[in-house]
């Protein structure tokens with residue numbers, strides 16, 4: 471039974487635009503700008519994009535709507551939501567897993583976001599101007615394996631994240647998302663225009679959009695699905711938490727579609743900003759973080775106006791990272807403040823502080839002078855890479871699987887309908903949604919999971 475007093479006391483998003491900005495802000499992050507273009511390149515361009523779009527439509531999008539509706543129905547944080555909707559059952563552990571995933575993801579995410587801050591400074595101070603590719607690579611290696619600087623930037627980035635989250639939903643998360651997301655869109659469009667107007671940009675576009683079906687195999691499909699999860703911020707209670715701040719009159723079905731489309735569009739725009747520029751200068755696209763921290767500085771320093779565009783690009787990355795990191799921290803803060811009855815301030819300090827410590831450990835695990843960098847954990851990788859492995863292969867898929875099963879089989883169609891069709895709204899694709907959450911998504915996620923942990 472939901473008591474109305476409790477509903478009224480909760481901070482909510484204040485406007486429709488605010489909801490979209492905050493949820494899209496969570497989804498659009500480092501994953502879109504660095505990872506999506508890179509994996510698209512590796513797995514055959516347009517062919518991979520098609521597979522990714524299918525994963526988004528059949529699994530990602532239904533799961534996003536599922537998380538929204540669980541959160542809004544319960545009006546609670548990720549743990550409290552399951553306690554309220556399935557009292558006396560172990561389902562609340564799904565929420566716990568989300569809280570653990572938030573710790574794990576934000577620990578490495580804050581380190582990489584810290585790198586983006588350092589790269590804004592490097593771009594502004596013109597460090598790359600006149601450097602050879604070898605020097606730019608050495609700058610990256612030197613910085614990411616240093617002991618002190620990455621830690622300092624991690625702490626600064628977490629400080630900003632905490633400061634926004636502490637201000638609350640309407641006056642913190644929503645306010646900043648409404649300002650930062652349009653800024654992000656403007657920057658990415660400027661970078662796109664610059665990239666496609668470079669002589670020789672066509673081969674980059676071809677790389678990105680010409681399908682190479684020979685590269686589509688099981689591994690590519692798994693990469694697409696795994697990335698769909700991470701990119702849409704699914705499987706760890708972020709959208710449950712944000713959903714709990716959405717008012718009952720909002721059309722959840724529409725919101726989920728809009729956020730999904732925004733996330734996918736920005737990923738494509740990021741690819742269009744990156745590859746034409748890389749190919750125009752005949753540079754081999756780098757793999758992983760090197761694509762943005764080594765390849766692109768090389769590109770910018772040869773490009774007309776590159777000083778300016780370089781700064782813009784790293785501001786873009788930082789903005790994208792920030793609106794995502796606040797959503798991750800909010801999962802933990804909402805849990806601490808509602809379940810443990812802590813003030814928002816105390817919850818933010820505790821969660822932010824603990825995650826910062828984990829972030830420092832991540833940074834140290836890359837620092838060549840630290841003994842911690844010699845400690846090998848999951849599959850022989852250092853702490854930071856192990857955190858990435860844990861979230862990609864274990865926490866997000868299991869979390870997502872459980873949410874689908876919960877919505878499809880435990881809540882069931884009637885309760886789902888009650889929630890998504892609240893206050894005169896109508897979900898036009900109910901049969902598709904139920905088939906997706908009951909069958910398609912759980913089976914697909916189970917396959918990814920078993921493959922990810924090496925069972926199949």
Ligand code: PFF
Pocket residue numbers: 496497498499500501502575700701702703704706708794795797798
């Ligand atoms: N969706 C973000 C990105 O693409 O970078 C990352 C992320 C944010 C993952 C929030 C999970 C999450 F809860």
